[in-house]
Amino acid sequence: MCARECNKMGASCAAFGVVAGSNCYLMGSINASAGGADSLVTAVCMKSIQDWMAFGSAHGIAVSRDKYYCIPTFDVQGWPAGQGPPPAAGSDDAGPPAPAKPAVTDFPTNVEPTICAGQCSTTPGCEYFVQTLPAGCYLKSRPFDSDSPFGSTGPSKSVDVSCFRGEEAWTRAGAILTAALPQQPVLFSGGGVLTAAVAAGGAGAGAGAGAAAGAGNATALTYYCVREYGLNGTVLSNITVGPGDLGTVACAAACDQAGAGCAAHITDATGACTLLRDYQLNTSTPDSLKYALCFKSVKQWQAFGQPDKQGMYCIKKYDVAGDGITTRDFVTITSGAGAVEFCKGQCTQVPECEFVVTQLTKCYLKNNIQGGTYGKTGASQITDATCVKGADNWLKFALQVSNQPAAGAASAPGVPGGASNVGMMLPARRNADAAKLGVTNGARGRERRATGVWGPAVATVGCLLAGLLLV
Incomplete structure (x- = not known):
């Protein structure tokens, strides 16, 4: 609710804070240098990546080639550098067995954090460090x-x-915490068909949708x-x-009526x-405030996925629900292009x-791209990319939208009810009730398990939960 109020204010609201679990404070600007831990603060979220x-x-601090982004007097739960949860019995999808205690290097009292940072920069798998008082450096x-027994997130x-x-580790840290905020439910899990008749009967329908x-x-x-998702281009009309x-349909x-002059459309x-x-495909980016980005042809949709030589279509910073097959761990490749290729x-x-x-250092191999029970379809800053195998599966992933009537319904004069001259027939629509998402954070990592589908509600890019005050 606090996030939605901040969104309504547009540029006038730069951040918001929740105190004692229920009091909402909207901020026009932040004083980043004055931040400090406060146990009464439930969360502080910033709308701008720059903030x-x-x-x-x-x-x-800066050490060698690395820049470190820091939070004073704030602990962060996690695993020893390069380690992860011990494997479950009979499983090979977890990290190596966790040590009895996290790796720690002791330094003299009140030592500068640059020494600890130097240790992190030269330790494989070190994503962050926690410097304790009077003398301790945990890599x-x-x-x-939350599965880790090492540390406790908060003041x-x-x-x-x-x-x-x-920068990437710091951005991902904010995104992980943003994902913990409540989201507004919508009926979408990837794929399926959306027509005027379907929209009129769906929970995601809105009023005033005109045609x-x-x-x-x-x-x-x-x-x-x-x-x-969104992208930049030459605007024909708004x-x-x-x-x-209903608005998407x-x-x-409207794009139909514009004819050849309309190449794509976006609803927010x-x-x-x-x-x-x-439009320019190289400007495409995830955006939780966009409701749908739509292309006019299969050829344009395929170009959006930019397939490689192996026929893998990828969409960056985006999670997709499906049924889990297996999980692969890669603790030595933290993120980025190398992890995606792996x-x-x-x-x-x-x-x-x-x-x-x-x-988050894992490969989630899946099938059932149109529904499934694991994941949260939508923009996700903690996801490097989702990559789809083959043109057929990539087409399954597309939500097919058309202003066609329901089968047997009245239609334009001279055209049989429910008839279609579309080059590719729309597939049968999946039952949206089978795709309700929930969220778990069990030993197999942070991949969300589906019992419903969640959609856009919060426009924040970075949050800290459990105790931070900006004054």
């Missing part, structure tokens, strides 16, 4: 993992500072869409269609529809693997 980086830099990985009088190694609320048009085109699924209808969470004359290779070697999610 989040400035907060970490205010107490940060760690897998920050905020701590025994901690001098916790510092994250590099989409009618009987539909049997000659309507089919668009290939992804939730919570119109208001209403929020939710109405935006498709507020019900605004942007028709694009052209995970792609793992998927290509498993015949039943339809796609793989690279997330």
Whole structure:
């Protein structure tokens, strides 16, 4: 609720804080250098990535080639550097057995954090360190993992500072905590069909959607869409269609009416529809405030996935729900392009693997891309990428949107009810009730288990839970 109030204020709200679990404070700006731990603060979240980086830099240090982003008097739960949870009985998908206690190097009292940072920079698998008082330097990985017995996330009088190694580790730290915030439920798990009739009966439908609320048009085109993504391009027009699924169908209808002048369209969470004359694929980016990004043809949809020579289509910073096959660990490759390539290779070697999610030092190999029970389809800053095997599976992942009528319904004059001249027929729609998401954080990592589907609600890029005060 606090996040939604901050979103409503637009640029006037830069951050928000929740105190004692229920009191909401909206901030027009932040004083990053004045931050300090406070046990009464439940969470502080910043809307701008620039503010989040400035907060970490205010107490940060630089050692050799590494820059560290730091939080004073704040402990962070995690595993010893390069380690992870011990494997479950009969399983080979966890990290090596955890040591009896985390690796620690003792230094003289009140030593400068730069010495501890130097140790982290030369230790394989070190993502961050916790410097304790009066003298201790704990080198760690897998920050905020609640399965770890080492440390306790939150304000701590025994901690001098916790510092994250590099911009990516700091950004991911904020995203991990943002993911812990409540999200607004919507009916979407990837794939499926969305028409005027379907939208009118769905929980994601919004009011005031104009053309989409009618009987539909049997000659309507089919668009290939992804939730919570956006890109830049030349704007043909901006119109208001209403929020939710009905608005998305109405935006498709408007693109139909624009003819060849409309190459793609985007709807946002507020019900605004942007028709694009052209677009730049290299500007595509995840955006939790976008409701759907839609392309006009299968060829354009395939180009969006940018397939490699092995036919793997990837979407960055995006999680996708599915059924789990197996998990691969790679504690020596923390994130980035190397981790994604490793995970792609793992998927290509498993015949039943339809796609793989690279997330938090793990490769989640999955199938059932249109539904499944593991994951949260949508923008995800803690996910390096989701890569889909083959053009058929990539097409399954697309949400197919069209202003077509329901089968047997009345349609445009001279066209039989429910008829379609679309080049590719829409597949049968999956039962959305089978895709309700929940969230777990068990020993197998932070991949969420589905009992429902969650959608955009919070526009924050960095959060700290359990105790931080910016004054």
